[in-house]
Amino acid sequence: MTRGRPRDPETDAAILRAAAAVFVERGVEGASIEQIAKRAGVGKVTVYRRWAAKEELIAQAVEFLLADQVSKPPAEVVARSSPYELVENALESVAETAASPEFRALAARVLGSAVSHPELMAVYWEHYVRPRRELTHALLRRAQEEGTVAADADLDVLTDMIAGAVTYRALQPDPPGTDGMRTYLRTLFRQAGLLP
Secondary structure (H helix, E strand, C coil), X not given: CCCCCCCCHHHXXXXXXXXXXXXXXXXXXXXXXXXXXXHHCCCHHHHHHHXXXXXXXXXXXXXHHHHCCCCCCCHHHHHHCXXXXXXXXXXXXXXXXXXXXXXXXXXXXXXXXXXXXXXXHHHHHHHHHHHHHXXXXXXXXXXXXXXXXXXXXXXXXXXXXXXXXXXXXXXXXXXXXXXXXXXXXXXXXXXXXXXX
């Protein structure tokens, strides 16, 4: 990135949104700076002034896209609230996100790029997966304290099972809509001891 007059945050956001959209449509290999610039309504030079490489831009675009999707209750709320209440409050937004074609497309592209472009998976893990794992782990620990999850349960394994089940269901060939995902999540969280 070069020094000079301050960057326009609206231009940055337009480029990042365009990069995310082109990545979801075409993948890393199919995306180009020219396509991204055209989608954002800017010149290629404007993009290159901000990002040295396409991969760097796409990784930041994925981070930008996920920033709005991470909402985590504060630790003190988790510590004093019933896991049932917290899961019930989050259920609708989790179902909507998991059923969203945009989320499914993004997750599929990131997972598909994990070997050839590990930096994208690292961004996805850090900004999307890790916050959700930490929250799930905290909820399961609270459920253990309340006796709805076995005291000797391996919380890392349970967390993996929940995350894997949601990902598997969201990325199957004929994924459920919001209503179907809500029903599935209720069953999943009940089996895990997070709902009555």
